[in-house]
């Protein structure tokens with residue numbers, strides 16, 4: 480089975496993880512992508528934000544949520560009252576998966592990661608969770624939700640409420656799911672969809688006190 484496991488160092492901090500992840504060959508996604516996009520932000524953050532996988536901009540720049548979806552996320556966090564400095568941002572899958580679309584000038588179109596790829600990449604997320612040990616993890620969209628809660632997760636049913644975080648309940652750590660910020664960009668009624676994202680994030684902000 481595909482797995483990142485043999486690439487994850489047994490000790491060391493975030494820099495050791497980041498360096499090792501740069502050389503991960505745990506699944507085939509590393510072959511076509513530019514680079515590994517590891518998590519970024521405050522390793523002592525109380526809030527961890529989990530996306531799906533890097534997009535085109537993230538793949539080029541090597542950092543998560545630096546493209547259009549990232550702009551939406553940054554604005555929504557600010558409006559919800561979550562300090563950017565109190566967050567660590569990462570993705571369920573660390574390499575960009577895409578399809579080249581010749582009729583659109585060879586544009587690289589995002590493809591959803593498979594369960595196999597998500598499972599392969601999971602050891603990196605586990606290592607990040609051990610290091611950051613957040614009080615709240617925010618799942619951005621269906622893929623992140625499934626990565627944390629299993630395949631029965633449904634954004635529409637479970638968004639906007641504080642849920643126990645499976646396997647991480649000892650200190651009352653919780654999980655909050657919401658839509659993916661890119662859903663705002665795709666929506667016809669952007670304002671309403673964006674307002675929903677902010678109101679979900681406010682639940683997380685309130686839980687932090």
Ligand code: URA
Nearest residue numbers: 530531532534543544
């Ligand atoms: N979408 C994601 O899920 N993650 C990113 O880093 C960028 C876009």
Ligand code: SF4
Nearest residue numbers: 503505506573574600
């Ligand atoms: Fe490794 Fe994850 Fe990249 Fe696959 S997607 S090669 S498991 S870092």
